[in-house]
Amino acid sequence: MGAPGRGAASEGRGTVLARAVTDGDDRLLSAEEPLAGLQSRAGGEVPGVVMVPELLEIVRQVRQRRLPLGRAIWAQDGAEMITAWVEVEPRTDAEGCSVVLRSWRAVATAAEDAHAALERRNRLDRQVAELTARLDADQRILTVESECAELDLLTSAMATGRGRIVTEFIAAGGHDPARPLHWRLLDDARIKVEGSPREWRVVVIPQGRPGYEPSSFELLLVSDEPPGGLPHPEHGAGGAEGLGSQHLVGQDLAPVLRRPIARIVANAETIRTRLAGPLPDAYADYAAEIANAGRLLLGLLEDLADMEVVESEGFSTAPDNIDLAEVARQAAGILNVRAREKGIEIDAPSAAESLPAVAEFRRVLQVLINLIGNAIRYSPENSRIWIRLDSAGDCARVTVADQGPGLSDSDQGLIFEKFERLGRSGDGGSGLGLYISRRLARAMGGELSVESAKGQGARFVLEVPAGSHD
Amino acid sequence: MTENPARTMDEPVEDVLRAELARGDAAAETVLPILRHLVTNADGTIFSEEILARVRSMLEHLVRQVLDVAAGAGEGGQREHEPGALDALEQAFVNNPALLSHLHALALEWQLTERLEGRLALDPVSPPLLQELLASSAPETQGLAMKFLASQARWCQAQRRMELPLRELPMELLHLAFLACRTLDLTEAYDGQTAAAEAVRSRFEEGGSRNGLAGRLIARMGADGVQALSICHAGVALFLTALAQRSGQTREAATLCLNDVQAARLALALRAAGVEAAGIEQQFFVLHPDIALPQGLDRVRPERAATILASGRGSPP
Numbered sequence: 001m002g003a004p005g006r007g008a009a010s011e012g013r014g015t016v017l018a019r020a021v022t023d024g025d026d027r028l029l030s031a032e033e034p035l036a037g038l039q040s041r042a043g044g045e046v047p048g049v050v051m052v053p054e055l056l057e058i059v060r061q062v063r064q065r066r067l068p069l070g071r072a073i074w075a076q077d078g079a080e081m082i083t084a085w086v087e088v089e090p091r092t093d094a095e096g097c098s099v100v101l102r103s104w105r106a107v108a109t110a111a112e113d114a115h116a117a118l119e120r121r122n123r124l125d126r127q128v129a130e131l132t133a134r135l136d137a138d139q140r141i142l143t144v145e146s147e148c149a150e151l152d153l154l155t156s157a158m159a160t161g162r163g164r165i166v167t168e169f170i171a172a173g174g175h176d177p178a179r180p181l182h183w184r185l186l187d188d189a190r191i192k193v194e195g196s197p198r199e200w201r202v203v204v205i206p207q208g209r210p211g212y213e214p215s216s217f218e219l220l221l222v223s224d225e226p227p228g229g230l231p232h233p234e235h236g237a238g239g240a241e242g243l244g245s246q247h248l249v250g251q252d253l254a255p256v257l258r259r260p261i262a263r264i265v266a267n268a269e270t271i272r273t274r275l276a277g278p279l280p281d282a283y284a285d286y287a288a289e290i291a292n293a294g295r296l297l298l299g300l301l302e303d304l305a306d307m308e309v310v311e312s313e314g315f316s317t318a319p320d321n322i323d324l325a326e327v328a329r330q331a332a333g334i335l336n337v338r339a340r341e342k343g344i345e346i347d348a349p350s351a352a353e354s355l356p357a358v359a360e361f362r363r364v365l366q367v368l369i370n371l372i373g374n375a376i377r378y379s380p381e382n383s384r385i386w387i388r389l390d391s392a393g394d395c396a397r398v399t400v401a402d403q404g405p406g407l408s409d410s411d412q413g414l415i416f417e418k419f420e421r422l423g424r425s426g427d428g429g430s431g432l433g434l435y436i437s438r439r440l441a442r443a444m445g446g447e448l449s450v451e452s453a454k455g456q457g458a459r460f461v462l463e464v465p466a467g468s469h470d
Numbered sequence: 471m472t473e474n475p476a477r478t479m480d481e482p483v484e485d486v487l488r489a490e491l492a493r494g495d496a497a498a499e500t501v502l503p504i505l506r507h508l509v510t511n512a513d514g515t516i517f518s519e520e521i522l523a524r525v526r527s528m529l530e531h532l533v534r535q536v537l538d539v540a541a542g543a544g545e546g547g548q549r550e551h552e553p554g555a556l557d558a559l560e561q562a563f564v565n566n567p568a569l570l571s572h573l574h575a576l577a578l579e580w581q582l583t584e585r586l587e588g589r590l591a592l593d594p595v596s597p598p599l600l601q602e603l604l605a606s607s608a609p610e611t612q613g614l615a616m617k618f619l620a621s622q623a624r625w626c627q628a629q630r631r632m633e634l635p636l637r638e639l640p641m642e643l644l645h646l647a648f649l650a651c652r653t654l655d656l657t658e659a660y661d662g663q664t665a666a667a668e669a670v671r672s673r674f675e676e677g678g679s680r681n682g683l684a685g686r687l688i689a690r691m692g693a694d695g696v697q698a699l700s701i702c703h704a705g706v707a708l709f710l711t712a713l714a715q716r717s718g719q720t721r722e723a724a725t726l727c728l729n730d731v732q733a734a735r736l737a738l739a740l741r742a743a744g745v746e747a748a749g750i751e752q753q754f755f756v757l758h759p760d761i762a763l764p765q766g767l768d769r770v771r772p773e774r775a776a777t778i779l780a781s782g783r784g785s786p787p
Contacts, residue, residue, distance in 0.1 A: 069712055126630050134623050142596070143620035147626065207593040216596045447543075 007086075017101045019334060022059050022094030026050055029362060030369070034269075034469070035101055040262050040298075047362065055099070058088050062097045066090045070102075078263065080106045080270075081342045093326045094361070125203045129220035131155060131229075135215050137347055139166050139183065148227065151198035154183070166219060170202060183217060191221075198223045217338050257301055265294035296430075303432035306366075307418070310439040317360040317444050321467050324355040324396050328387045331368035343382040346372065356391040356467030357396035359444045364464065367437040367448065368398065371460045374433065377404035378458075395446075396466040401459040405439060407452040415450060481595075516578060516729050519751040524577035525570070533559045535636045536647050562650040569643050573634070573727035580629040582728060583706045590702060590756070595623045597705030599697060603687070614687050622707055641676045681721060685693035686710040699745050702757055716743035718776055733761050741767060741775035 020031035035314035044051030054073040068089035131146035206214035270289035443450040446464035603615035698704040698712035714724035727735040
């Protein structure tokens with residue numbers, strides 16, 4: 001088998017639990033579990049900036065100094081404390097790093113009592129508040145302070161309205177604004193503020209002796225969304241993709257669903273691995289099924305969000321001079337662990353090979369991961385998958401060939417359709433991968449096609465415009 | 471080893487190494503005295519991790535603000551700065567005892583503010599005395615109280631974020647800060663510093679800072695100012711200002727004397743400020759419930775207390 005992706009030389013012996021790749025802006029381009037799960041539970045995305053603080057620090061240092069580094073990291077993951085050992089080294093092909101996860105240990109953290117939790121919430125809210133105000137015992141405004149330009153209108157209105165009741169300025173739906181609302185009802189209310197596209201959360205912290213009526217209040221406005229102007233890693237570069245409201249799944253649904261589903265998967269994994277205590281085998285198996293179902297949902301969610309993007313009007317990619325051989329080696333490296341679980345060998349291009357092309361690295365990687373993932377899923381155990389490169393005139397081609405059951409002519413016509421599963425079920429596919437991959441290939445000025453015969457394995461061919469050797 | 475790229479570029483390596491060595495030696499010499507202090511000082515409040523972290527963070531914030539202004543970004547603007555310039559200016563600030571003790575006092579004040587909020591439900595922003603002043607029938611007092619409340623709210627928010635806005639520095643410290651920046655002659659990027667610094671200084675109004683407003687408010691209260699010498703009534707900020715004003719100490723010294731090992735200084739300061747023995751006992755009950763006061767404090771007259779305090783070190787004048 002060929003070189004299994006980047007960093008093969010120094011990976012040496014020892015266990016590799018997962019790999020991840022980052023780019024020149026410390027964004028996680030790809031990550032295997034459990035790193036991917038940790039990233040999403042930390043509020044991040046793949047691709048997206050590394051959200052685990054200690055990992056981000058290491059990745060940044062390695063990228064800047066271009067020296068490899070091995071280090072233990074600690075991270076809080078919901079109710080668990082994660083201790084992990086990672087080895088990070090600079091990529092030779094591009095800016096950024098490749099990350100290898102060597103060990104992973106999760107320990108349940110002690111539950112926090114309600115008072116401490118409230119204290120912590122208050123601390124966090126004060127830290128991130130973009131408007132702070134003081135109210136007297138009757139909720140009249142004493143002072144207001146904000147440096148957020150989006151809140152300028154509200155801030156100046158409140159400043160001139162000093163001495164008036166705060167609900168005149170901060171409307172909590174369906175309430176007479178001239179009368180104070182009980183502070184507990186105002187606390188945690190979601191509001192819209194004129195001049196700001198974001199949703200805001202009202203935080204009211206009472207002051208005074210416990211058991212007595214509060215003597216004054218602290219009022220904060222906090223938003224869970226970052227201030228405007230930050231490009232979304234997925235949608236930023238394309239520009240034309242920013243047709244916001246059309247992306248129901250990607251922008252509205254996925255961010256809301258991702259976290260709870262990830263939680264389900266993580267908890268099910270905890271049960272399955274018996275981290276929380278001994279358990280009969282049958283229950284551990286159920287937990288494994290729950291975790292798998294959750295992963296399927298997560299995968300489907302990502303695919304739906306991707307589909308939305310590639311289907312949107314004005315979708316375009318950002319072509320660059322890339323080396324198809326390098327993309328193929330990375331894709332193979334990322335999926336190597338999964339392949340080995342089934343005893344499958346991936347025969348990737350050797351380190352000496354190169355094939356210049358003009359395409360977007362990330363998108364080609366996405367297509368290849370999809371093709372190789374499919375090949376692993378549908379190939380028999382102990383088989384082989386080949387990744388071959390060739391050029392034909394102004395085309396550069398990557399072929400992914402497997403020893404699976406193959407496809408009949410009629411199936412070949414159907415397989416690139418949306419939600420086409422060819423009658424399969426229960427294998428973790430969403431029926432969107434190939435559809436998205438073909439859209440991506442075409443958006444890059446190329447094509448994705450299949451050659452196969454029933455019982456002869458399948459050969460998927462990705463074509464993109466050729467680049468020049470220089 | 472040095473992490474100062476600005477210096478390594480234009481100095482021969484030997485000089486850099488020699489300078490680093492000298493710095494290392496100086497640091498090594500201070501190890502024992504510091505260790506001795508930490509080991510024998512059971513009450514670690516004034517050198518606790520929290521206090522050190524807060525002082526460091528405020529220092530860094532000040533350094534950035536001064537460099538922002540010097541680079542012409544104006545107040546509130548944020549720029550990237552050479553790590554060399556940041557380090558050099560921070561070092562200059564650390565070497566300035568007045569600035570360092572000011573920041574230390576602020577960190578201690580905030581720590582006490584937070585503790586009393588947790589322990590006695592004492593509102594950090596609008597304690598009972600301030601609420602009375604806000605309801606005052608004298609419009610000037612009321613206006614001043616309102617201004618102080620706003621600046622105290624801003625200060626609390628900044629302290630929670632471990633920051634200190636430039637405009638909160640006393641005039642002479644602000645001056646020192648810009649002076650340090652000029653003396654260091656920090657690269658061409660900071661050419662416009664003099665003009666920019668002048669602009670900030672000319673807009674500066676010491677009476678408008680939190681400490682300035684507190685001082686004006688206490689002064690305006692006149693004889694009633696003694697009310698502010700009850701920490702539960704006045705809150706930490708006004709208490710400290712009143713204690714400093716009425717006992718003839720700096721606000722920094724007044725803050726330090728709230729520390730456990732400074733009990734005698736606190737008793738004398740309160741007495742010098744005109745508080746009766748019963749009142750002093752009450753303050754001790756709030757701040758140091760475990761410390762018993764010596765009998766006969768009443769017999770030490772306020773003027774005498776002030777003299778002892780001023781003579782320092784407890785030796786008879």
